[in-house]
Amino acid sequence: MAVELGRFLLLLGLAARGPAPAGAAKMKVVEEPNTFGVHNPFLPQTSRLQPKREPSPVSGPTHLFGLSGKCFSLVESTYKYEFCPFHNVTQHEQTFRWNAYSGILGIWHEWEITNNTFAGMWMRDGDSCRSRSRQSKVELTCGRSHRLAHVSEPSTCLYALTFETPLVCHPHSLLVYPVLPEALQQRWDQVAQDLAEELITPQGYEKLLRALFEDAGYLKDPREDTPAQEEGGPPGLALESLETCKKAQKELLKEVKRLRGLLAQHGIPHAGPVETPSSEPWGLKIPTAGPLAQLHSNPGLRGNVL
Ligand SMILES: *[C@@H]1O[C@H](CO)[C@@H](O)[C@H](O)[C@H]1NC(C)=O
Numbered sequence: 548m549a550v551e552l553g554r555f556l557l558l559l560g561l562a563a564r565g566p567a568p569a570g571a572a573k574m575k576v577v578e579e580p581n582t583f584g585v586h587n588p589f590l591p592q593t594s595r596l597q598p599k600r601e602p603s604p605v606s607g608p609t610h611l612f613g614l615s616g617k618c619f620s621l622v623e624s625t626y627k628y629e630f631c632p633f634h635n636v637t638q639h640e641q642t643f644r645w646n647a648y649s650g651i652l653g654i655w656h657e658w659e660i661t662n663n664t665f666a667g668m669w670m671r672d673g674d675s676c677r678s679r680s681r682q683s684k685v686e687l688t689c690g691r692s693h694r695l696a697h698v699s700e701p702s703t704c705l706y707a708l709t710f711e712t713p714l715v716c717h718p719h720s721l722l723v724y725p726v727l728p729e730a731l732q733q734r735w736d737q738v739a740q741d742l743a744e745e746l747i748t749p750q751g752y753e754k755l756l757r758a759l760f761e762d763a764g765y766l767k768d769p770r771e772d773t774p775a776q777e778e779g780g781p782p783g784l785a786l787e788s789l790e791t792c793k794k795a796q797k798e799l800l801k802e803v804k805r806l807r808g809l810l811a812q813h814g815i816p817h818a819g820p821v822e823t824p825s826s827e828p829w830g831l832k833i834p835t836a837g838p839l840a841q842l843h844s845n846p847g848l849r850g851n852v853l
């Protein structure tokens with residue numbers, strides 16, 4: 548560590564003197580690739596963190612609002628992770644190296660809602676990572692004190708954090724329904740009734756519920772999510788009506804035919820699914836199981852994952 552500090556001071560000295568003398572080029576620290584080269588190493592770490600946007604407004608269970616403005620950290624091997632609920636997740640390399648890495652792993656974006664329960668906090672639009680942005684999902688679990696308990700990176704640039712807090716120990720502490728404003732509760736009642744009376748399908752129910760959660764501010768409309776569009780992939784088909792749905796199906800069947808033709812042309816064997824009879828476009832079947840069974844087995848809505 549003393550050596551690192553020595554290098555740092557030496558480097559400061561060199562910077563002050565302008566162009567490095569010939570011998571200095573042999574210094575290892577100068578040759579080390581600075582993989583985070585966009586950062587100016589002479590600024591303090593915190594001012595090098597440039598958030599891409601403002602965090603979303605504080606939302607969800609009101610008894611968690613007090614966590615806003617607080618930060619909780621965990622040192623794991625050479626990194627310090629910091630979780631600031633409703634604000635951000637950051638990572639700081641624990642070293643005296645002049646180019647120590649500090650980065651934003653996500654900015655508060657929306658809730659993950661599973662089984663009508665606030666299951667986690669999505670922090671998105673962190674520092675760039677290849678063509679995407681770093682993002683983190685923070686799971687809230689019951690614990691004796693507020694504590695960032697665990698951090699892992701289940702896939703590249705996606706971080707999974709576990710935050711323990713006594714605030715979520717009650718089995719009802721994370722339910723969505725009781726937190727909703729009364730008008731939205733009534734809307735949910737109506738939607739659930741429509742499902743029970745088979746006026747809407749389980750798919751329709753989920754779609755209406757998602758819209759309701761978006762109106763409550765718990766979920767963000769992915770179409771308004773400009774940074775997500777940078778992440779590549781074709782834009783999602785918005786199936787607004789039966790007409791557009793049928794049209795989209797026709798387009799897709801045409802594309803499947805074209806691709807099959809291509810495969811055949813190149814002698815590549817393939818086993819595709821049987822073509823959907825046009826009288827029964829997908830997703831529009833009336834469920835045969837009882838509506839209440841459907842309601843109870845409803846796995847809930849998920850935030851749009853990746
Ligand atoms: C992260 O959130 C904390 C708490 O609100 C704030 O003090 C800090 O400046 C934020 N960091 C970044 C990089 O935005």
Ligand SMILES: *[C@@H]1O[C@H](CO)[C@@H](O)[C@H](O)[C@H]1NC(C)=O
Binds near residue numbers: 662846
């Ligand atoms: C969904 O929530 C209900 C009540 O809160 C619970 O009984 C059920 O086990 C949960 N189901 C899943 C799949 O988590």
